[in-house]
Amino acid sequence: MEAGGNLKSLPKFKILKEAVASQIEVHRPFGGVVPMLAKREHQRNLPILLKQVARNSSDFDLIAVTVGPGLEPALWQGVEFAKELGKKLKKPVLGVNHLHGHLYSFLPPSKTKPKLEPRSLFPAVALIVSGGHTILLSVQDLTAWKKLGETRDDAAGEAFDKVARLLRLPYPGGPEIEKLSRKVPANWSDHINFPRPMLGTKDYDFSFSGLKTAVLYYLRDHKDAEPALVARAFSDAALDVLIQKTIRAGKATGAKAVFLSGGVAANKTLRERLGKEAKKLGMKFLVAEPKYNTDNAVMIAAAGYVTYLRKKRYKLSAKGDLSI
Ligand code: KG4
């Protein structure tokens, strides 16, 4: 990735080459990510990916690698691989926070993105929704933010995955729930009343485990329940909380823009609904195209560049519980 600019203007990125090695098929039979399989797959895939994207080493100045948060054995593989590559090519290696990757995922080019100017974006409110995290941030500029709230139990993506399992849908559950629920017309699932946990609380925290349990009890008590209706009712409940709390945070902090990111941001209904609510209030809405919402290297390169400018340095070792 090539980047230019400084923090007074938004950096411009050009993707020279990109590749993703998905492990979904490997983990699917187990219904979730198996840590040691993930480590093995990283070890196997990293050299293959490098060959796919390798260009002249004079094309880049810096190697960015995720140091956390995430599964430590898998992170370790990536960090060691990057360190060795850096030594071989005589390039500096920079540790990157995975969550900053999501946060900055809207920066790389996309066909639909409007011309961006920091003045019209900040302060912003950012919702990061992935398999491991649900975080709401107030973002002052590209280098400064404050956590407003986060989930107290399951992450939003985790809730989608767990409910999908209850409905006997394959892993990962998020896209499966979305596919099913989009088949259901509005109002058809209104008779299923799932809770909207913590919707009314004054803070910006979330909770999804009670909602998952409500789905479990509903399925136990309604053996002939139509899976698509349950998927729609669950999705409506989960998205209502995410959208309403994000908009409330945006209003309270005087946000000029809403950033949405993380694997769950690939959800079309969430993108459409949150985008509509933000625009109603005159806030810009920024979200990367779906392939940059689920984990990818482009977002890590973007975060690497911003980390470099921020002069913030992480230790080059895997840290599974690294916070934003
Ligand atoms: O960011 P990500 O790729 O990996 C983590 O860092 O966790 O997020 C993966 C999560 C999974 O829980 C997956 O089910 C969810 O994102 N996800 C979705 C959709 N696509 C992926 N959730 C809801 N709707 C989707 N379309």
Ligand code: ZN
């Ligand atoms: Zn992620």
